[in-house]
Amino acid sequence: MAAPRDFQAPVASFVVDVDAGDWEVVYKHGGRLWSGVQPHAPFDVVAWHGNLAPCKYALDRFVGVANTETDQADPTVYCVLTAKSKAAPGSSLIDFLAFQPRWSTTRNTFRPPYFHRNTAAELMGLAFGAWPGSGHALAPGGLSFEPPYMPHGESHARWVEATTRELGVERVGEGALAFMWHISAPVAFSDFGQPAFSFSTASSSVTTSAYFASKSNRFAL
Structure with missing residues (x-):
């Protein structure tokens, strides 16, 4: 909160x-x-x-909310700021989320982010520290992008580790600060930025987003 x-x-x-x-x-x-x-x-x-x-807002003042007994809450519980959508009343246009060090206490639960896909695009970054996700590397100052309806999640090795180890009370995300934007509108490259983008070095998710993005309603990167 x-x-x-x-x-x-x-x-x-x-x-x-x-x-x-x-x-x-x-x-x-x-x-x-x-x-x-x-x-x-x-x-x-x-x-x-x-x-x-x-x-200005110091993200270390954010009060994290999470499940204490079982299961895991949707990441939107870590929402710091939200902007309402005028085109779709009751929906957000964009949300800003922050992930800080916190306690993990749930039992009979797959604690890492489960394999999923969203109706919103996810633009995630790491301000400092180390990110425990295994789906892709994320260095401090780096960004990752998942377009709408693109399945993504942890690696098989991470799944095996998370489903076989004994669960206990533990701290997660210690010494790190990650953030994410949930964007309901399609995301594409602007006409200015497109020529400077190399598709030979792009991830499949970014390439897919740039190819299928709507020309009439989009955010510019």
């Missing part, structure tokens, strides 16, 4: 720039520092527009 009190927004304020000199603004992006010069102070926000304001 993501509590509203944990979303932090800055207080609107401004400063009077009495210094006639320039200001150098430095950003860090892609592991490098970038700078730009402007003739006024960057602290010049007087107020936000309507009820819109920038905010």
Whole structure:
């Protein structure tokens, strides 16, 4: 659960720039520092527009919810933010999920993600740490993509291990932070990004998504 009190927004304020000199603004992006010069102070926000304001949220404040006795809950219980769909009332357009260290206590249960397919696309990433999934490798900073209706899950070796070992109370995901977007609309490459994509190095799931994606209703990568 993501509590509203944990979303932090800055207080609107401004400063009077009495210094006639320039200001150098430095950003860090892609592991490098970038700078730009402007003739006024960057602290010049007087107020936000309507009820819109920038905010930040520390994912370690998210309260994870999970089954304690048996079976496993749908991953959407880890939803941090959701955007409603205007085209399909009652459905979400996109959900943002976070997976943090947590306790696993269920019995008579296949604990890893079972083999499945979704009506929504899954775009998953790893911020840091190690991801225990065996279906594909996921390094820190990396992304994986599963298009709608594409079956996916763990390897046979992982299934054997999970169905034969003795279950006990354990911590999972220690030292890692993973995240996922559930996207109900088809996902495809934009006209700008398509020429730079090499199909020779693409996974079958990404290639399939790019081929079958709708041209009229899509998210651009």
